[in-house]
Amino acid sequence: MRHILSILLENEAGALSRVVGLFSARAYNIDSLTVATTEDPTLSRMTIVTHGSEDVIEQITKQLNKLIEVVKVIDLNESEHIEREMMLIKVRSTGKEREEMKRMADIFRGRIIDVTDKTYTIELTGTSEKLNAFIEAVDRTAILETVRTGASGIGRGERILKI
Amino acid sequence: MQITGAEIVVRCLQEEGVEFVFGYPGGAVIDIYDAIFKQNQFRHVLVRHEQAAVHAADAYSRSSDKVGVALVTSGPGATNAVTGIATAYMDSIPLVVLSGQVPTPAIGMDAFQEVDMVGITRPCVKHNFLVKNVAELAVTIKKAFHLAKSGRPGPVVVDIPKDVTQHLAEFNYPDSLSVRSYVPVTRGHSGQIKKAVNLLAGAERPLIYIGGGAVLGDAAAEVRDLVQSLGLPCTNTLMGLGAYPGSDRQCLGMPGMHGTYEANMAMQYCDVLVAVGARFDDRVISVPSHFLSQPKKIIHIDVDPSSIAKRVKVDIPIVGDVKLVLRDMLEQWRQGEHGLHAAALAGWWKQIEAWRAHDCLKYAVSDTLIKPQFVLQKLYEVTGGQAIITSDVGQHQMWAAQYYRFDAPRRWINSGGLGTMGFGLPAAMGAQLANPDATVACVTGDASIQMNIQELSTCKQYHIPVKVVNLNNRYLGMVRQWQEMFYGNRYSETYMDALPDFVKLAEAYGHVGMRVEHPGDVEPALREAFAMKERLVFLDVITDQSENVFPMVQNGRGLNQMDLPPHMRDVQDAPFENNRDYGNMC
Ligand SMILES: Cc1ncc(C[n+]2csc(CCOP(=O)(O)OP(=O)(O)O)c2C)c(N)n1
Ligand SMILES: [Mg+2]
Numbered sequence: 001m002r003h004i005l006s007i008l009l010e011n012e013a014g015a016l017s018r019v020v021g022l023f024s025a026r027a028y029n030i031d032s033l034t035v036a037t038t039e040d041p042t043l044s045r046m047t048i049v050t051h052g053s054e055d056v057i058e059q060i061t062k063q064l065n066k067l068i069e070v071v072k073v074i075d076l077n078e079s080e081h082i083e084r085e086m087m088l089i090k091v092r093s094t095g096k097e098r099e100e101m102k103r104m105a106d107i108f109r110g111r112i113i114d115v116t117d118k119t120y121t122i123e124l125t126g127t128s129e130k131l132n133a134f135i136e137a138v139d140r141t142a143i144l145e146t147v148r149t150g151a152s153g154i155g156r157g158e159r160i161l162k163i
Numbered sequence: 164m165q166i167t168g169a170e171i172v173v174r175c176l177q178e179e180g181v182e183f184v185f186g187y188p189g190g191a192v193i194d195i196y197d198a199i200f201k202q203n204q205f206r207h208v209l210v211r212h213e214q215a216a217v218h219a220a221d222a223y224s225r226s227s228d229k230v231g232v233a234l235v236t237s238g239p240g241a242t243n244a245v246t247g248i249a250t251a252y253m254d255s256i257p258l259v260v261l262s263g264q265v266p267t268p269a270i271g272m273d274a275f276q277e278v279d280m281v282g283i284t285r286p287c288v289k290h291n292f293l294v295k296n297v298a299e300l301a302v303t304i305k306k307a308f309h310l311a312k313s314g315r316p317g318p319v320v321v322d323i324p325k326d327v328t329q330h331l332a333e334f335n336y337p338d339s340l341s342v343r344s345y346v347p348v349t350r351g352h353s354g355q356i357k358k359a360v361n362l363l364a365g366a367e368r369p370l371i372y373i374g375g376g377a378v379l380g381d382a383a384a385e386v387r388d389l390v391q392s393l394g395l396p397c398t399n400t401l402m403g404l405g406a407y408p409g410s411d412r413q414c415l416g417m418p419g420m421h422g423t424y425e426a427n428m429a430m431q432y433c434d435v436l437v438a439v440g441a442r443f444d445d446r447v448i449s450v451p452s453h454f455l456s457q458p459k460k461i462i463h464i465d466v467d468p469s470s471i472a473k474r475v476k477v478d479i480p481i482v483g484d485v486k487l488v489l490r491d492m493l494e495q496w497r498q499g500e501h502g503l504h505a506a507a508l509a510g511w512w513k514q515i516e517a518w519r520a521h522d523c524l525k526y527a528v529s530d531t532l533i534k535p536q537f538v539l540q541k542l543y544e545v546t547g548g549q550a551i552i553t554s555d556v557g558q559h560q561m562w563a564a565q566y567y568r569f570d571a572p573r574r575w576i577n578s579g580g581l582g583t584m585g586f587g588l589p590a591a592m593g594a595q596l597a598n599p600d601a602t603v604a605c606v607t608g609d610a611s612i613q614m615n616i617q618e619l620s621t622c623k624q625y626h627i628p629v630k631v632v633n634l635n636n637r638y639l640g641m642v643r644q645w646q647e648m649f650y651g652n653r654y655s656e657t658y659m660d661a662l663p664d665f666v667k668l669a670e671a672y673g674h675v676g677m678r679v680e681h682p683g684d685v686e687p688a689l690r691e692a693f694a695m696k697e698r699l700v701f702l703d704v705i706t707d708q709s710e711n712v713f714p715m716v717q718n719g720r721g722l723n724q725m726d727l728p729p730h731m732r733d734v735q736d737a738p739f740e741n742n743r744d745y746g747n748m749c
Contacts, residue, residue: 010344014293018285025286055472062469068290068310071344163343 002031003057004076004083004153006161007046010069011037018067019046028052028060032085032128032150043071043163047083047152049128071163080156086123087131088113090145091138093120101138108134119144127151165331168297169194172261172328175304177204178336181232183223183596184208185216189236190276191263194328208596208625211617213240215589217247217318218615221256222593225576226551226601228381230257230311231593237263238276241322242283246583248318249287253580254402255379257316259307266326267295280322289317297330305337314347315467316379347466351483351491359437359462359479360495366435366460367507368514369395372418375402375579376440376465376485378572382406385489386439392493393503396515398426400441402579405569410548415515416524419447420716421561424523424731425515427714427722431457432514438463440485443474444580451475453721464488521731523714524565532707533682535559535634539566542604542632545689550602551576551594555587555611558640561712563606585614591629592622602693604630609659610639619672622699630692631701633665636708644711648726669701679704 009015016035023030028050035046050060057075064073076083093101094117105112105122108130114121124134128151135143155161166174172195176184185208188196199207210216213235220231231251235244241262251258265274281293290310292303300323307319363369377386383406390397390413397407398418407414416423418430430436430448436459441447448454451474461477463470464485471480481488526536539562542550552567553576554560560577569575576594578586591605612633622629639657646654666676675698679688685704692700713728727734 014281014285017282021285055476059469059473066467066469068342068345 001054001057002049002051004081004151005048005050005061005064006074006076006153007048007064008038008071008161008163009044009046009067010071011042011044012069015044015069016046018069019048019064022063022067023050026059026063028056032148034150034152045161047150049151072161074155074161076153076155079159081153082156083127083151083153084125085128085131085149085151086125087134087146087148088121088123089134089143090119090121092118092142092144094118097142101142104134104138108137110134164333166334167194167198168300168323168328168330168332169198171297171300171332171334172304172323173198173202174334175301175336176232177202179230179308181205182229183220184232184234185210185219185223185593186234187213187216187236187240189240189263191237191265191325192234192240192261192328194325195234195261195263195323207234208592208621210589210621212615213243214247214585215592215615215618215621217244217258217260218250218583218586218589219593219596220258220260221247221251222553222576222590223597224256224258224593225590226573226594227597228573229597230259230308232259232261234261235263236276237265237280238278241278241280245283245287246585248284248320250578250581250583250586251318252287252289254375254578255316256318257311258318259304259311260318260320262320262322264293264322264324267324268326270324280320284320287318288320289315291320291322293322293324294327295324297327297332300327300332301334301336302340305340306342309340309342310345314345315470348468348482349484349487351464351481351488353491355479355481356488356491356495359481360492360499360501362435362460362462362479363393363437363496364501364503367504368432368434368511369503369508370429370433370436371395371397371407372400372430372436372438372441373397373403373406374400374439374441377403377406378440380440380466380485381572382440382486382489383572385486385493388493389489393496394508396429396512398422398429400444400447401564401577403441404564404575405572408570409568410570415519417564418722419444420449421565421712421714422447422716422722423565424521424714424725424727425518427716427725428518429515430454431721431723433459435460435462438465438477439489440465442470445474448475449716449718449720449722456721521734523728523731525730526728528682529707530682533679533685533704535562535636535706535710536566537682538632538634538685538704538706539563539606541686541689542606543567545686545693546602546604550574550604551598553577553587553590553594553603553605555605555607555614556582556584556641557608557611558636558644558710558712559606559608559611559634561641562634584611587611588615588618588631591631592618592625592627595627595629596625602630604632606632606634608640609633609635609637609662612665613663616668619669619674619699619701623673626697628695628697628699631669631699633701633703634706635662635665635703636706636710637662638708641712647711648715649717665701665703669699674699674701676701676703
């Protein structure tokens with residue numbers, strides 16, 4: 001099953017490679033990983049999307065917690081949460097395709113952030129499934145380039161991950 | 164007053180009360196060596212290979228409960244140390260390994276003798292550091308010691324660039340420190356402990372399964388209290404030998420691939436298993452599904468949550484320091500006036516005694532060939548069971564574990580997790596230096612000893628009077644055994660042709676060498692060797708080449724499906740698999 005893990009870790013050189021090294025050394029899956037410094041510059045916040053059986057996810061959580069630089073780990077799946085991913089997608093848009101592409105971006109609440117005679121670059125935010133749906137919805141041959149951030153997640157309501 | 168980074172390193176080690184640093188110099192650590200030269204608070208032991216420095220520091224720790232310290236130079240010094248670090252990591256041994264690094268401006272330039280030590284060791288350390296600024300050196304070393312010895316112990320590497328050892332800073336060594344991201348649990352959850360006590364009280368076929376965590380956690384007294392006051396059977400793993408006295412009736416011997424018949428049968432057929440600092444390793448329980456095919460409830464006490472429910476699901480996990488958890492358990496047991504199921508327990512013991520009566524470690528004595536088991540038995544007798552025994556890896560290691568009964572912890576020093584040939588001799592050095600008055604023997608094989616034989620030179624230099632007992636079977640015996648059993652006797656590259664004359668070799672290094680070729684000479688030779696208290700004696704014992712280690716649980720088989728020694732072959736043919744009634748299992 002797919003799980004989305006939120007990790008608070010020391011913002012130190014090498015911390016990221018320890019996390020990544022752990023996943024490869026123990027043959028765990030990483031579907032996506034995002035990381036950046038938090039409002040507290042000594043801490044980084046990481047979101048990892050992974051999949052595996054419940055036993056494997058339990059081990060992943062424990063092994064992450066065992067890393068010295070990891071402060072806290074939560075499995076967002078354990079309660080309600082919100083997740084967002086951003087995609088920048090460059091599409092071919094010439095002639096009557098142009099209108100169609102614009103309409104499609106609107107339907108998905110995307111924003112066109114760069115325009116040339118032949119292309120649009122669209123910024124799209126949402127769940128990973130929504131981004132997948134957009135890719136499915138447009139003509140495959142029109143897609144010139146995509147770049148995705150991977151999912152970031154946060155608990156719903158008052159639930160917070162802090163030290 | 165400002166001092167150099169190198170002096171800071173030395174001051175830190177002094178503050179930590181370090182007695183010995185095992186190491187080898189080189190360009191990147193030459194400033195540290197200069198600072199060592201100018202002090203006399205701790206001793207430096209110059210090994211002959213960096214791997215040996217780490218093994219020696221490791222065994223110093225295993226045999227004493229202190230943190231071992233090794234010092235190596237950058238590049239090849241660092242890579243040579245890696246096997247030692249991985250060995251310590253697999254067995255959770257607290258070590259601080261200081262490695263030199265090229266100067267900070269040269270890092271990443273493929274400089275002479277540069278390797279990414281932090282990168283190379285990342286998967287085999289508890290933690291590691293690259294110190295980029297001399298101002299952080301002292302606190303980093305403090306952290307390294309703190310991390311190494313607290314929680315689940317392990318090796319910590321501190322990589323120090325050469326310029327950092329030359330830069331100046333004030334020396335401030337913190338008395339204590341807290342790492343916000345690292346707070347190991349010590350006390351077990353009282354609710355869980357209560358559940359465990361209740362489960363144990365209802366057990367009909369209980370077994371205590373004692374691992375290396377009980378040794379590392381100094382919980383031998385608590386283990387003994389639990390086992391003896393409740394009258395329970397117990398089994399010590401390869402890493403747990405001595406945590407409960409091996410010669411006591413309540414100890415069933417070692418479980419696992421080369422465990423005793425009674426310990427393995429009890430592991431399989433118990434109904435409540437209490438794991439104390441043990442991790443259900445593949446060499447202990449073999450196949451988890453088969454192990455669990457006989458229903459049992461499991462209580463698992465471990466300081467490391469990630470050890471729990473890793474290979475088998477457990478019913479009552481208790482995270483905490485084993486010593487404290489066992490104390491709390493016993494206290495609750497006594498307060499609650501719990502009693503065991505006396506009749507059931509008596510029946511269980513009767514069954515265990517029936518298993519034990521097969522005497523699975525019996526072997527055919529010969530008056531022409533020296534049986535390796537016989538050597539171990541004699542070694543046990545001659546040393547009164549009081550020696551510290553280090554071992555290498557192979558058949559000799561398993562025989563030592565089976566036939567030497569360890570009655571106290573920290574006397575059996577072996578590489579259990581990584582299985583590192585070459586561990587034994589440097590480990591004996593570390594153990595002897597930590598325990599100058601103890602009798603220390605290294606049980607080794609003709610192949611293993613050659614992986615760090617150069618340390619005979621270190622032993623000479625520092626007058627380390629260990630006894631080396633080489634069970635010389637002219638084979639990579641353990642591999643040969645597998646080839647005999649599973650590969651149609653095709654002894655591919657396991658015959659040791661052109662062995663050195665070990666007696667002359669020992670003499671060349673300035674030691675005493677003795678060859679033993681007849682069974683009748685074993686005991687006198689051992690007595691003679693151990694009487695030479697001031698000398699290293701190398702006993703080259705020519706053993707029966709064809710001997711195999713039994714019992715044996717083959718890969719993929721269950722604990723009750725052992726290959727048994729010749730005198731038990733009829734037992735082996737009994738229908739194990741479909742018969743779930745333990746009452747018929749003997
Ligand atoms: C460094 C290393 N290389 C290879 C092995 C695989 N191995 C395990 S036991 C063994 C043979 C050991 O031979 P010896 O030391 O003579 O002991 P014996 O089994 O004959 O008692 C080998 C090669 C190992 N454990 N460690
Ligand atoms: Mg051999």
